[in-house]
Amino acid sequence: xxxxxxxxxxxxxxxxxxxxxxxxxxxxxxxxxxxxxxxxxxxxxxxxxxxxxxxxxxxxxxxxxxxxxxxxxxxxxxxxxxxxxxxxxxxxxxxxxxxxxxxxxxxxxxxxxxxxxxxxxxxxxxxxxxxxxxxxxxxxxxxxxxxxxxxxxxxxxxxxxxxxxxxxxxxxxxxxxxxxxxxxxxxxxxxxxxxxxxxxxxxxxxxxxxxxxxxxxxxxxxxxxxxxxxxxxxxxxxx
Amino acid sequence: xxxxxxxxxxxxxxxxxxxxxxxxxxxxxxxxxxxxxxxxxxxxxxxxxxxxxxxxxxxxxxxxxxxxxxxxxxxxxxxxxxxxxxxxxxxxxxxxxxxxxxxxxxxxxxxxxxxxxxxxxxxxxxxxxxxxxxxxxxxxxxxxxxxxxxxxxxxxxxxxxxxxxxxxxxxxxxxxxxxxxxxxxxxxxxxxxxxxxxxxxxxxxxxxxxxxxxxxxxxxxxxxxxxxxxx
Numbered sequence: 357x358x359x360x361x362x363x364x365x366x367x368x369x370x371x372x373x374x375x376x377x378x379x380x381x382x383x384x385x386x387x388x389x390x391x392x393x394x395x396x397x398x399x400x401x402x403x404x405x406x407x408x409x410x411x412x413x414x415x416x417x418x419x420x421x422x423x424x425x426x427x428x429x430x431x432x433x434x435x436x437x438x439x440x441x442x443x444x445x446x447x448x449x450x451x452x453x454x455x456x457x458x459x460x461x462x463x464x465x466x467x468x469x470x471x472x473x474x475x476x477x478x479x480x481x482x483x484x485x486x487x488x489x490x491x492x493x494x495x496x497x498x499x500x501x502x503x504x505x506x507x508x509x510x511x512x513x514x515x516x517x518x519x520x521x522x523x524x525x526x527x528x529x530x531x532x533x534x535x536x537x538x539x540x541x542x543x544x545x546x547x548x549x550x551x552x553x554x555x556x557x558x559x560x561x562x563x564x565x566x567x568x569x570x571x572x573x574x575x576x577x578x579x580x581x582x583x584x585x586x587x588x589x590x591x592x593x594x595x
Numbered sequence: 596x597x598x599x600x601x602x603x604x605x606x607x608x609x610x611x612x613x614x615x616x617x618x619x620x621x622x623x624x625x626x627x628x629x630x631x632x633x634x635x636x637x638x639x640x641x642x643x644x645x646x647x648x649x650x651x652x653x654x655x656x657x658x659x660x661x662x663x664x665x666x667x668x669x670x671x672x673x674x675x676x677x678x679x680x681x682x683x684x685x686x687x688x689x690x691x692x693x694x695x696x697x698x699x700x701x702x703x704x705x706x707x708x709x710x711x712x713x714x715x716x717x718x719x720x721x722x723x724x725x726x727x728x729x730x731x732x733x734x735x736x737x738x739x740x741x742x743x744x745x746x747x748x749x750x751x752x753x754x755x756x757x758x759x760x761x762x763x764x765x766x767x768x769x770x771x772x773x774x775x776x777x778x779x780x781x782x783x784x785x786x787x788x789x790x791x792x793x794x795x796x797x798x799x800x801x802x803x804x805x806x807x808x809x810x811x812x813x814x815x816x817x818x819x820x821x822x823x824x825x826x
Contacts, residue, residue, distance in 0.1 A: 408731055410727060410730055410731060429736065433733065433734075433735050433736070436730060436731060436732075436733045437733035440731055440732065440733070441731040443724065443727065443728065443731070445724070446724075446728070447722055447724035447725060447728045449725075449728075449742065449745075449746060450745070450746055459729070459732050459734070459742075460732035460733050460734075463729075463732060463733045463734040463735070463738050464733060507732065508732075511732060511733060
């Protein structure tokens with residue numbers, strides 16, 4: 357059995373107007389691919405914010421790689437260098453695409469030569485090879501998403517958190533995202549995706565984490581069955 | 596009308612002749628204004644950033660104070676600093692009163708609220724996603740703030756220019772703390788006030804024209820920079 361990447365215990369959080377969460381127990385294994393599903397306002401983004409170490413829960417314990425998180429400034433920065441969240445509506449900094457993709461690497465003190473290679477590889481992964489010198493602010497919506505994903509991948513995180521990555525993207529981008537997620541997951545990366553697409557978990561063979569009113573629940577039957585059916589088909593094909 | 600046109604002609608002639616009094620007043624004005632803006636920016640920009648992004652008790656009071664200080668009459672600041680720098684004041688032994696240094700101190704105090712408020716406004720108008728994006732990419736607090744400053748850099752330049760505009764055109768502080776000493780603390784504005792009161796309207800007009808050109812030049816640089824950024 358793989359080690360737990362995250363262990364959440366009696367976690368409660370609410371931040372102003374954003375929906376809160378109240379989770380008794382949640383474990384996400386290392387290398388696991390999870391899809392966070394739930395209606396609007398169920399607390400998916402709040403949970404992702406906690407998993408990304410951006411927001412400290414009001415109560416409860418979050419452990420990462422078996423170590424309880426203390427939420428000190430120094431520790432949070434260090435953990436954020438291992439976990440990257442791609443926001444639903446990503447922001448690209450002013451300047452070139454290369455400058456955006458290099459941001460996380462610069463923050464980590466990566467050498468320039470290595471940075472250049474990583475930028476190239478990351479953009480290639482998202483199908484934007486040759487976009488390095490383009491002005492980030494002049495890209496289309498789909499291209500912005502891809503650059504933001506390349507920027508997240510360039511950080512080479514242990515955990516990738518994706519907030520509605522397939523919302524409002526064209527079919528080609530959605531397919532690219534799905535195949536990239538599948539290949540990253542196969543490579544051992546822990547991935548948590550929040551999505552409204554109930555069939556996404558089935559297509560990716562992912563575990564469903566169902567949230568309703570901030571609490572973990574059992575996924576509605578058709579969603580759970582679709583996922584189980586897909587996983588049994590996958591197991592059958594592998595055997 | 597002939598008085599105005601004659602004064603204007605004499606003012607232009609004074610500027611073109613390179614009159615030493617005119618040049619001295621321009622040099623002193625620019626020098627004290629630039630140093631004041633440098634010091635005021637070093638304090639005002641971080642102060643504006645801190646008020647914009649920080650959460651601390653009495654934040655509202657600090658914002659209100661910064662807003663109120665924007666409208667502080669220059670002579671009042673001059674008066675307060677005069678009290679501190681005069682012989683009986685706490686810093687009287689330093690002998691700073693009636694030196695360019697005293698004007699720099701007064702004008703720095705004058706420019707800080709302007710620069711801090713413009714910085715605050717620039718950051719409040721910035722995209723809310725900048726800091727969370729930088730944070731999730733593993734940036735430290737300082738790196739996040741530097742990135743935020745980079746994203747609003749033209750707002751920060753506007754803050755510095757506004758501070759410069761405030762100090763280069765003021766009279767009260769320069770008059771009270773500089774003493775209007777010829778070739779030493781006489782700035783463009785104090786020279787205009789003095790020479791006009793003495794009846795030398797052409798001299799005042801010459802300096803007034805230079806002051807307008809300086810203000811236009813500074814604003815043009817800012818506008819060109821902003822336009823090239825948007826292009």
